[in-house]
Amino acid sequence: MDTADVVIVGAGLVGLSTAYHLAERGIRHVVVLEREPSFGLGSSGHSAGGIRLQFGLASNVRFSQYGIQMLKEFDTRFGVSASFNACGYLFLTRDPRRWSMMQEAADLQRSLGVAVETLDAEEVRRRFSYVGIDDLAGATFGPHDGVADPFAVMYGFSRRARELGVRILYGREVTAITMERHRITGVDTRGGPIASPIVVNAAGPYARVVGRMAGVEVPVDPYRRAVYVTAPTEALPRRMPMTLDFDTTSYVRREGESLLLGMSDPTEPSGFDCALDEASLIRLIEAVTGWVPELQHTSLMRGWAGLYEITPDDNPVIDGAATAGQPMPEGFYIAAGFSGHGFQHAPAAGRALAELIAGQVPFVDLSPFRWARFHDALRSEPFVI
Template sequence: MERADFVIIGAGIMGCSVAYHLAERRAGHIVVLERDEIARGATADAAGGIRLQFSTETNIRLSLLSFEYWEHFTERFGVDIGLHQYGYLFLLTRPEDVNAFRASLALQTSLGVPARWVEPQEIAELQPAVRTDDLLGGTFCPRDGWCDPYTATMGFATAARELGVEFREHCPVTGFRIVGDRLQAVLTPEGEIACGTAIICAGPYTGEVGKLAGLELPVVPYRRMCFVTEPFELVPKTVPMTIEFESSLYFHPEGEGFLFGMSNPNEPPGFNKTVDPEWMARTVEALCRRAPVFEQARIRRGWAGFYEVTPDANPLIGRIEEIAGLAVAAGFSGHGFMHGPAVGRCMAELLLDGVATSVDIRAFSPARFRRGQLIQERNVI
């Protein structure tokens, strides 16, 4: 029977980062199993945003650590990820959001995040395309931005391979062999892999993988759609990622055009990846309502991907108490890509040293749902 020290399930940003950080620590034989191809799942469909503006301390600290990677990716991995740090600009139209964002802003600045409150006049200067007549204000962090998810994930995967990690594409997990309450092996169409630890990094498929071990992991897939315009020169390419928080509409420069999207609050859970023409029309209407200049733009293409959503919009990071030898890093509810570097490092520390020291991730323990200790993240797009 084949043996490995660690088996990682999923080769998106999370799985590749965990693999890299384990290999960097010389953690033994590491195998990554991917049902599709490296970086071709939810990671490939992500909008690529990276931000420091969160409402919970753990997420802010994960972002701060991840930014140490994003801002020095070329030096560390030899890969240009197309990082654009033009900021995130949140637009607020409801009084209750103003109060919540001001509280979050106080937390962010106490942790060293260079975010600030902006009045409508400054919003118009930062983002001249938007209407400001109904805005109560907003927040802006110039260090935020976006980059290319596929290139970044392949950077981690390539570095992991150079350290001896074995990747197996088109190799789904079909089950687990568990004796008592201890994991013995991971099952695949190619046979069993006996291992000391398996880490579920399966993104939107985490709930399905958990069921193979008899677990109910509260991670549910929801469709999200993105669209890109044809080349569009009427808005500067240096404007920030702009988010109308009430509607979840967002848009930012992408190549010669603009990328935009908006979540559907009535979207049912499931694995439907088709583009909904009706929701596309609703999204375009919202974009043109907030930024009328886009009435002159044309859509080049659209696609659908998945958010992996949990009840408190925060991830499951850590060992699974019910089964020794099984761990999880999933359920990031739309901010997994941006936290990939930090979570990989923290998971390696947790698995090898018994505790994560770079960031205290205990608040995101998978057991919190069973214990009723949810921690709600408010800044979800």
């Protein structure tokens, strides 16, 4: 029978980052199993590539700090550029209560060394004149936030992991997780079983399905999210930040000569359907042209939809039996449920999980991401779009 020291279910950004970070620590007999025929067909290949330090939980800020540093140095470490563009992130709100939350979060970010600016309506009008909100309560601007290329990052992780001895097998769906006396013994796949004392659930939107194979309920639900790209346009400045209206969740940023638009549709039910939906598109257009009037002079060129993998508090689950205790089978680990932040948090999540598996203390406090927290009072991440 085929064997491994660690089997990772899912070759998205999280699974590949974990494989790379394990191999870098000398754990090289690692197999990544992906049911799709190639990489990029899950959530990771549909990501808009945004990365920001503006979060409301310290561990999320630290994850992004690690991610930004890695993306900046990606070329030297992985031999491929992540095309990181520090265009900045501008969050806007008309809601005084949300504005208080954003100011509190800015204080936390500053305490962690993040240079974030809090702006009043006048300053937003002066610096970002395309924003047409008359009753703005305030805005936060993160000059070091930006966007990068998710495919390049996936490719970099996967290439380097392979060089270090990791096997990444496509078209290998995991159909069962095997156990003996509450201890992981391996997986069954469509291409035959693999024996392994450790199995990592990095199945993204399918984490609940894979968790159940080990008898572990992982509260991750899939939600369709779409983004659209306009035809090339001069309607908005060439250099502009990723600009988000927190109140409608609609956002716009530059995508080369074009613009990229998106929104979280609150009417969207949970499901695995990724077809583009006209009613959602109409809601997006109404929302975004409501505060960026110049967008009325642009036309849409293309769009795509993928799945967010959402938990009840919009934070991921990064845990294993070593810290979760008895309810979780020994040797079972989870890194899933990134709730729309998985591109930016995959670098740090992979490192932290590799450290947990290697018996080291993770470099970031993972207590907000414990699997068992769903029985406690939850502390949600407030910076969610």
